[in-house]
Amino acid sequence: MSILEVRNLYKVFGPSPSRAFTLLEKGASKEEILKKTGNTVGINNASFSVEKQETFVIMGLSGSGKSTVIRCLNRLIEPTRGQVLIDGEDIMKMSKAQLLETRRKKLSMVFQQFALLPHRTVLGNAEYGLELSGVPKQERQQKAMQALEQVGLKGYEQQYPSELSGGMQQRVGLARALANGPEILLMDEAFSALDPLIRTQMQDELLELQATLQKTIIFITHDLDEALKIGDRIAIMKDGEVVQIGTPEQILTKPADEYVRAFVQNVDRTKVITVSAIMRKAPTVALYKEGPKAAIRKMENERMSIIYALDNERKLQGIVTIDDAIRLVRERKDDLTPVVANNIFTTTPDTAIGNLLGTALETSQPIAVLDENGRLAGIVDRASILGELSKTMDEEELPVPLADQLEEESTPNQKED
């Protein structure tokens, strides 16, 4: 069961939400509704679910409703309609006391501008959540210290937030959230206020922390690179709607619409797209069962000049070229083993394709993709890597055929004559 589930969530800001709903049902856009009724559609029928220990990123342009969605998860903003289930419990149906308990125990939030209490020390800030729940002083300080240690702030306990840099302040924000021991972390543009270098560093540290803590994280950003780096899955929002949910790779390789495509076109795809997305099936021959004739037939079917030789456990042993196979047939030999060559490269399915570029340019043979058991999962060749990379090229920057160019140049010249 998902730890967090959002079902058909709506938020309409303004004086007359019901009028907005009538228009929404007729398919009116956010803009039309604002013009006609004065209501702003913050969230429009958003549904998604987040698995335990997943990092779920919500991404979208400014005003697309990201902050509104994350604030509905702990009811900082009251949804107009819909359900938010946490551990299967609808927070919309909770009593005041239950809601307070959920906020104290299950969800903690990290804010864009840090939102630290200026009159409290770093330690005082870190223990703030526990203090609200009435945890005895010694226990809460101990837990706060532990959280501060996790974010690398040991030794800064007695400083005040105003004495720290932005990155350090946000670590305090993170420690404050962790000290409560919540299952779910809500992070609204938590790193957006930091300068780029610190930001990258914080992303790395969050990933490291997540590897050991295994929290469920809802992370909001409008930065695609950040989303791709941190997210296990990404939801893309537009005008209050969730337009696509998928893994970083799915978002990049199969954008749901023009909006998403526009979003992803400037990404460095070589770092995100993995081998598994572009590999294809390879012709194989069972080394100890099949002979050169079978190998030749398969190569001819696939229009390939090599074939991959597997042992009885389907582990890759090497390749056989069509020339060698033909020679064996001429020499009337049945055993393929003597001609198996192992001068090829291998890789794994989850390698980013950027890592393959150098090798692919050097060798003429496709690179074999092996799964964790050494079995052949497929092959990747130079053409498919380049093909994938060229998908997002800007049309206007592409090379132009010389013939076209000459023709273009000659047209005005003729007029002049």
Place this chain on the structure above:
Amino acid sequence: MEQQLRTMLDIGGWFEIVINWLTANFDGLFDAIRELVNAVLVSFQGILTFPHPYIMVGLFAALAFWRAGIGIGIFTLLGMFLIHIMGFWEVTMDTLALVITSVVIALVIGVPVGILAAKSDLAERIVRPVLDFMQTLPAFVYLIPAVLFFQLGAVPGVIATLIFSLPPAVRLTSLGIRQVPKEIREAATSFGSTPRQMLFKAELPVALPTIMAGVNQTIMLALSMVVIAGMIGAGGLGNEVLKGITQLKIGLGFESGISIVILAIFLDRVTQSLANPKGRKS
């Protein structure tokens, strides 16, 4: 014609009737207030005048040194000693007791009203014009109702002073709380604050520097009003100034004036520092 209109309207007469009615029917209430205010005032006077002046001078200087630095510390030491030498110690402490009593009561009333005005737009809409009106009235005007209800003496002096000095306490409390950043409020809520915890663990501490700026203004207004209240026999330095003016004792007037200035600088610098608590230089 004008004479006729005047006798017909008889505003003064009507006012007298209302005041008489109030004093007749709420006599008990006014007496209780008088007793209470007097008790507070007398205890502060007692505390301030009980130790030897040298001890108090030392304490004031130490306080000024701690809160406002070496310069103000030395100034306080010399200034307070001068007051003692001039023979104004007792009356200066009387004045200080009047100020403290008025300010304490003004804050007890003003801060909660300020909180209310911050929390409710309706309350803000009611309170704001009242405060504006209060601040447009000249200081002397406050003496009239105070005397009517509490006769002459220190108590009406305190009452007039606290009313006169109340507005900044209310205003800056409300302002300070309204200025608490939205994200801090959200953080407080998201970590599971009750409304009470929101007020006492987030809003008030974050607003404290602004509230303290209000306290500083309240104290300074109170000091100026306490001097004016000398006119209705409130005692303290105000009386000395009044004597200096009415009896044309220029020396007395000048010396009491110097005492007021020294006290004013001391109070201002020490309470200003409260608005910049340690640690949050932001």
